[in-house]
Amino acid sequence: GMENIKKxxxxxxxxxxxxIPNVKSDPxxxxxxxxxxxxxxIMGNFLVVxxxxxxxxxxxxxxxxxxxxxxxxxxxxxxxxxxxxxxxxGFNEIFGKDxxxxxxxxxxxxxxxxxxxxxxxxxxxxxxxPSLKQYKENQNECGAIVNLDSLIKLSLIHIS
Numbered sequence: 648g649m650e651n652i653k654k655x656x657x658x659x660x661x662x663x664x665x666x667i668p669n670v671k672s673d674p675x676x677x678x679x680x681x682x683x684x685x686x687x688x689i690m691g692n693f694l695v696v697x698x699x700x701x702x703x704x705x706x707x708x709x710x711x712x713x714x715x716x717x718x719x720x721x722x723x724x725x726x727x728x729x730x731x732x733x734x735x736x737g738f739n740e741i742f743g744k745d746x747x748x749x750x751x752x753x754x755x756x757x758x759x760x761x762x763x764x765x766x767x768x769x770x771x772x773x774x775x776x777p778s779l780k781q782y783k784e785n786q787n788e789c790g791a792i793v794n795l796d797s798l799i800k801l802s803l804i805h806i807s
Contacts, residue, residue: 663695663696663697663730664681664685664694664695664696664697665697665699665732666681666696666697666698666699667699667705668698668699668716668717668720669705670705670706670707670712670713670716671707674716674717674719674720674723675719675720675723677720677723678720678723678724679723681696681724682694682724682726682727694726694727694728695727695728695729695730696724696727696728696729696730697729697730697731697732697755698717698720698721698729698730698731698732699732699733700717700731700732700733700737700738700741700742701732701733701734701737701757702737703737703740703741706741710741710742710743710746713741713742714742714743714746714748717742717749718748721749721752729752730752730753730754730755730778730779731749731752731753731754731755731772732755732757732781733754733755733756733757733771733772734756734757734758735769735771735772738771738772739771739772742772744771746772746773747772747773748773749772749773750772750773750774753778753779754772754774754777754778754779755777755778755779755780755781756768756774756777756779756780756781757780757781758780758781763780764780765777765780768780
């Protein structure tokens with residue numbers, strides 16, 4: 648929660664927030680509420696928001712609705728650095744195989760195979776390769792349950 652984000656931001660300027668949006672709620676309102684909450688705990692640091700698009704069950708069955716929603720959400724996250732968390736199956740189910748508009752953003756590719764490299768990655772959504780990879784989940788590290796991600800190649804885009 649926010650307490651963990653606050654603790655992490657006291658140690659480093661590189662704190663990313665994981666967002667599971669609600670497609671049935673106003674994206675601008677969700678973005679504003681998240682930014683307000685983050686500004687209270689992340690003093691002077693970059694606001695990095697990674698939007699989770701892994702689970703089709705959390706999204707609308709209409710791909711066009713989902714496309715409009717994510718574009719509005721990203722636009723509403725002005726002042727933040729935004730990335731996408733996805734795997735090929737979920738992304739294609741949610742947005743369609745032909746949707747590439749998000750590929751200008753960093754991709755955190757999810758494949759829990761224990762391998763921190765991008766070996767085996769098949770391009771989707773316009774991303775030729777991921778920026779990061781989540782290769783293990785629910786790992787106990789120093790008494791905290793975390794997901795393990797690896798940096799492959801990262802270029803950050805600031806939404807202004």
